[in-house]
């Protein structure tokens with residue numbers, strides 16, 4: 001039995017958008033699809049043509065409603081939505097003026113069917129001295145842990161820092177910062193970042209309900225990230241740290257296109273498989289002209305909290321070797337420590353606690369090296 005995401009995608013591909021034969025996905029007419037229990041909310045971006053809107057909405061209702069397991073289908077129009085609607089669980093993208101790439105009508109017949117409409121200039125977050133992306137090709141290697149602790153360390157050094165969670169598939173910053181169920185203030189279409197540990201933070205996890213299973217396609221990823229960049233009242237300052245999802249996909253491309261990223265920090269564990277993915281990440285950033293600030297080796301070795309003996313579980317040192325091979329600065333290593341994992345799960349990053357702990361020192365040393373390398377990039 002195919003999963004619900006596949007069934008919904010299939011339903012959208014069975015609904016014709018126009019006479020040229022394009023279906024709803026090819027026409028990029030579905031900008032949001034949120035599944036909660038047996039209820040699905042579909043956001044549609046359709047031309048301002050009332051009969052067409054009624055016809056397509058009816059078909060979506062009927063086709064999605066016939067999927068076993070779906071009892072209620074709610075339809076929203078993207079142009080009638082607001083940031084407040086997003087906070088209630090909609091993935092709709094408010095459309096503002098003609099400069100908004102997401103607001104443009106679907107491209108002419110024959111254009112790339114799944115390519116989102118994208119801007120040609122970098123426009124967001126230009127009120128920060130440096131936008132730093134924390135990335136890796138592989139999942140679960142510690143990107144979010146590094147992003148949070150580096151951001152907190154920068155604050156401790158006296159910088160003004162914001163932190164943006166661009167992982168819209170699995171946003172983890174709300175948990176790591178103790179901001180579960182915390183909602184930002186929303187005034188009309190403007191979202192105020194949440195203040196925590198001296199940071200200005202926003203994550204999609206603070207806008208949609210945690211339990212909402214969210215289905216995103218490439219163009220939607222672009223639109224949701226753009227909305228969070230555009231509609232958030234980012235205060236500006238010294239650094240914007242961006243926590244990226246794993247891989248080299250849409251979120252990475254979107255960030256490179258929508259902001260002037262000063263550089264990327266690549267996180268890897270020392271195993272070969274992780275390093276292979278890290279190198280893929282490096283070449284992806286190089287292709288989109290984002291400089292690599294350096295490589296961090298996370299989970300280098302395990303230090304026993306009882307006897308202090310060090311065990312190199314994942315062959316400590318491999319990331320440093322790889323950095324040398326590929327001519328990338330090595331920023332330092334972080335041991336596997338219970339305190340780091342507990343800090344993440346409890347919403348109290350280890351760097352906010354004892355500054356003399358091994359973990360906090362490791363993050364401090366990495367942050368200092370990162371700043372030196374960033375400066376060297378000019």
Ligand SMILES: Nc1ncnc2c1ncn2[C@@H]1O[C@H](COP(=O)(O)OP(=O)(O)OP(=O)(O)O)[C@@H](O)[C@H]1O
Nearest residue numbers: 139140141142143144145246335336337340341344
């Ligand atoms: N050095 C470390 N010591 C102990 N636990 C760690 C360490 N680094 C990360 N972890 C734990 O590993 C898990 C994965 O870390 P994290 O969420 O930061 O990875 P990620 O790369 O952001 O994952 P994803 O790809 O899902 O976004 C978390 O539970 C985190 O607390």
Ligand SMILES: [Mg+2]
Nearest residue numbers: 143144167172
């Ligand atoms: Mg993460």
